[in-house]
Amino acid sequence: MNSEASKAEILIVDDSKVIRWAASKILRNGYTVHEACNGLEAWEILQQNKNIVAVFSDLQMDGSDGYELLGLIRGSDDQRLLNLPVIIITGKDDDDDTRAEVLNLGATDFIIKPFDSVTLKNRAAAYIGYSQKLAEVEGKLEQDKLTGLANKQFFFTHGEKDLSLAVRHETELAVALIEVDHFMDLINTCGKQNAARVLLKISQTITGSLRKEDLCARIATARFALILPLTNRVGSLRSIERICEKINSLGLRVEGKPLNVQISAGVAGVDPEQGCASFTLLVEQAEGALNKAIASGGSSMVSTGDNVVRSLSGGTGAPAREETPVSQEAPAEQIRRATDENPLGMEIIQAIAQIEAGVESAISSDQLSSLMRSVLPLVSYANKKLDLGMTAALEAAKEKLK
Numbered sequence: 001m002n003s004e005a006s007k008a009e010i011l012i013v014d015d016s017k018v019i020r021w022a023a024s025k026i027l028r029n030g031y032t033v034h035e036a037c038n039g040l041e042a043w044e045i046l047q048q049n050k051n052i053v054a055v056f057s058d059l060q061m062d063g064s065d066g067y068e069l070l071g072l073i074r075g076s077d078d079q080r081l082l083n084l085p086v087i088i089i090t091g092k093d094d095d096d097d098t099r100a101e102v103l104n105l106g107a108t109d110f111i112i113k114p115f116d117s118v119t120l121k122n123r124a125a126a127y128i129g130y131s132q133k134l135a136e137v138e139g140k141l142e143q144d145k146l147t148g149l150a151n152k153q154f155f156f157t158h159g160e161k162d163l164s165l166a167v168r169h170e171t172e173l174a175v176a177l178i179e180v181d182h183f184m185d186l187i188n189t190c191g192k193q194n195a196a197r198v199l200l201k202i203s204q205t206i207t208g209s210l211r212k213e214d215l216c217a218r219i220a221t222a223r224f225a226l227i228l229p230l231t232n233r234v235g236s237l238r239s240i241e242r243i244c245e246k247i248n249s250l251g252l253r254v255e256g257k258p259l260n261v262q263i264s265a266g267v268a269g270v271d272p273e274q275g276c277a278s279f280t281l282l283v284e285q286a287e288g289a290l291n292k293a294i295a296s297g298g299s300s301m302v303s304t305g306d307n308v309v310r311s312l313s314g315g316t317g318a319p320a321r322e323e324t325p326v327s328q329e330a331p332a333e334q335i336r337r338a339t340d341e342n343p344l345g346m347e348i349i350q351a352i353a354q355i356e357a358g359v360e361s362a363i364s365s366d367q368l369s370s371l372m373r374s375v376l377p378l379v380s381y382a383n384k385k386l387d388l389g390m391t392a393a394l395e396a397a398k399e400k401l402k
Contacts, residue, residue, distance in 0.1 A: 007032045008128045009049065013042040013057035013069065014089065019113070023056060026117045027124055038062065039069030046073070046081060053128050054085045056111075056120075059102065067105070074106035075192065077221045079145070085127035089113055144218040146196060147203035155217035155225050159279040162215075162227055163270065170272040174228040174236035175282050177290045178206070178244070181262045181298035183222035190254045198261055202247055209243045225283070233269050233305040234387045240265050240301060244312045262299040263312065266290025269305060373401050 009032045012023045017037075024033045034052065036042035038061050046052060055073070059066035066088055073081050088102045088110040099110055108127060111119055142154035150158065159175070166173035180186065180202065187195045199222065206216050206224055215227040228236050244263055252259040266289030270276045289302040296302075296309045303310075376398060383390045 008053050009034065009051045010124060010128070011036060011042060011045060011052050011055045011057075013037075013039065013055065013061075013066070015058065015061040015063075019058065019089070023115075023120060026120050030121070031124065031128075039064030039066060039072070042069050043072050046084075050080065052084070054087065054124060056087045056089055056124075058089045059098070060091070066102070070102065070105050070107060077187075077192070085109075087111060087123055087127065089115070147200055147218050149203055149207070149224070150215060150217035152217065152219040152225075155215070155219055155227070156279060156283075158215055159227055159283070162229055163276060163279045163282065166229065166270055166272070167275045171230055172232045172270060172272055173282075174231045174233070174267060174269040175279075175286045176226040176228065176236060176240045176265055176267045177219075177283075177286045178224045178226070178240070178247075178263055178265045179220075179290060179294070180222040181264055181294065186259070186261065190259060194254050198252060198259065201250060201252065202261075202263075205246050205250065206243055209239075209246060225286075231269070232387055232389075233267075233303060236267050236269055237301070237303055237310075238386075240267055241310070241312070244301065248312065264290060264293040264298050265301040265312070266293055267301065267303040267305075269303075369401055372397070376401070 007030065010027060011034045012020050012027075013036045014020050014023070015037050020035045020037075024035065027033050034045055034049065036045055039057070040063065042055065042057065043064075046055070055069075057066045057069055070086060070088075073084060073086060076082060085108040086106065088099075088107045089112075090099060090102075090110050091113050102110060109123065111123060142150060144151045162173060165171075180199070183195065186198065190198075199218075203216070203218065203224065206226070210216060210226070213229050217225045219225045226240075228239060231239065244265060247261070247263055250261070252261055266286045268282055268285035268289060270282065276282050285304050289304050289307070292307070293300040293302040293309060299312050301310045301312055302308065376394070379390070380394055382388060383394060
């Protein structure tokens with residue numbers, strides 16, 4: 001006999017206590033049975049209990065009926081609910097047109113009241129078996145259906161391998177979570193299809209901004225997860241900030257009206273000297289940072305490295321930038337004076353223009369050496385400030401340019 005913990009779970013929805021009692025009595029030996037008296041109560045149970053694998057629902061009920069419940073289930077963003085078997089319990093008075101209508105609305109099948117124990121048990125066994133096999137097959141898939149990105153399972157499997165590699169070779173690894181703020185409001189504003197298009201556009205923007213070695217996955221309705229190998233804290237912040245800026249500048253519109261789509265991000269990294277116990281722990285750290293960004297009002301980014309809330313829209317909540325003492329002249333005037341007093345800046349601009357034009361041979365070795373010696377202090381400072389990992393290369397360059 002099956003233990004209670006291993007039993008498949010079924011939801012019976014009917015406004016008649018007698019029908020619910022009868023169905024539960026027939027099925028309770030083989031299944032864990034939940035009951036609801038109307039569509040909205042059933043929907044709340046389905047939202048809270050992810051283990052329910054089949055629904056038997058009456059069509060005509062006081063308050064929220066079977067039609068409304070069916071619409072909520074088949075209109076969900078949750079793939080589990082979209083594939084959930086929903087068997088409609090109809091009365092003798094329901095004609096063929098009614099049955100055809102509920103099938104068109106997404107019902108899996110229907111049975112007629114009064115039902116017998118054999119019919120109910122057979123339908124339950126058939127559709128629960130189908131539901132479980134479908135879940136097994138989908139669990140083996142690696143791709144998100146909407147975006148074509150990796151799915152949650154592949155993300156974690158791939159992440160454990162990346163983390164193991166990073167720990168073994170004492171290299172850096174970063175994980176970032178990006179979420180669309182107030183996505184349910186977006187669905188209510190522009191509809192499910194347009195909201196799905198927004199997610200698709202965002203996914204394309206993210207993947208177009210990544211390196212070949214990076215991975216992007218969709219792990220929840222409006223949440224994207226990134227694995228960034230060989231990336232330190234500063235590099236990961238810059239990468240995610242750049243991606244978020246691109247998303248914020250997409251200029252998305254629906255029916256000619258602009259959509260205000262904002263995002264938040266959380267970033268966590270692996271220190272080569274400290275390592276990380278598991279990839280799941282690393283993701284949880286990134287999730288904690290993301291939750292802090294969302295709690296701050298959204299449109300923000302937080303890194304576990306410093307826990308500072310960084311604005312992604314230039315609004316309130318942005319940390320003060322580090323100030324470098326400069327003259328009070330306008331930036332354009334400073335640049336003009338610098339190039340007038342020292343032609344080095346213009347020489348660099350001309351050299352870059354020659355390289356981009358494909359006539360780099362016009363730059364002599366002496367000129368190139370002189371330019372490199374001039375910019376080495378800037379590159380050395382950038383290496384130190386941004387942690388670029390170029391120290392050895394810069395030391396070798398200094399020796400060769402002496």
